[in-house]
Amino acid sequence: MAEREARGVYEGELVRFLKSDETTGEVRTADGKRAVLVTGVLWKSLTDSLEGKLAGEFDEVLFTAGRAWGTHAYATFAEGVSASRKSLYHTRNMGLSDFKQQFNTYLTRHGWGRFDIYEKYDLIFIDLFSSPLPEMTERREMGACSLMAGFFSGFFTELIGVELSCIELRCAASGVDKCTFLVADSSITASVRKWLSKGRGFDDIVAAIGAKEYLGKK
Secondary structure (H helix, E strand, C coil), X not given: CCHHHHHHHXXXXXXXXXXXXXXXXXXXXXXXXXXXXXXXXXXXXXXXXXXXXXXXXXXXXXXXXXXHHHHXXXXXXXXXXXXXXXXXXCHHHCCHHHHHHHHHHHHHHHCCCEXXXXXXXXXXXXXXXXXXXXXXXXXXXXXXXHHHHHHHHHHHHHHHCCCCEEEEEECHHHCCCCEEEEEECHHHHHHHHHHHHCCCCHHHHHHHCCCHHHHHHC
């Protein structure tokens, strides 16, 4: 598909998703939820203020907020999938390729980038391309996407039905081309967090948790 044609398809999708009422000054989603368009200036102002007040607890607060958001987002996502199939279809029945397509549509529609996923046993690797957070917050260090880590934790906990945590293994804020997250049991993410704090590298950590196959996708 040519770039111009692809852009037209996306813009048409966005028009169907967002409805603006100039008489009331409201923007609402297709399912009637209130929305606002937030630029990086406001987002950066908010995060800078919170970081100044919360100091060492800043990332934990963003993770907690993201987790609540991810939990709610899953319910919205599941409703949308059921509605599109015109049945009470459970998202846990979806094949991986179908889920990837549906979830990518959800993320891109909301402006949060696009993703790819790799699973191995009880490990889920998520590659997030074009995450808005490093750019909008202007953070240049590892871990700018704590909000998204929380989001994936909440979303995949609801999707799979097992309590899961999430940690960012590498971040576009540090100069790589994508953000990579690990969704797994909290005992695994706790170990990874300890290794990251000691300066262990991405490849070393992935190998340590027994997922060398993923390195071929990086």
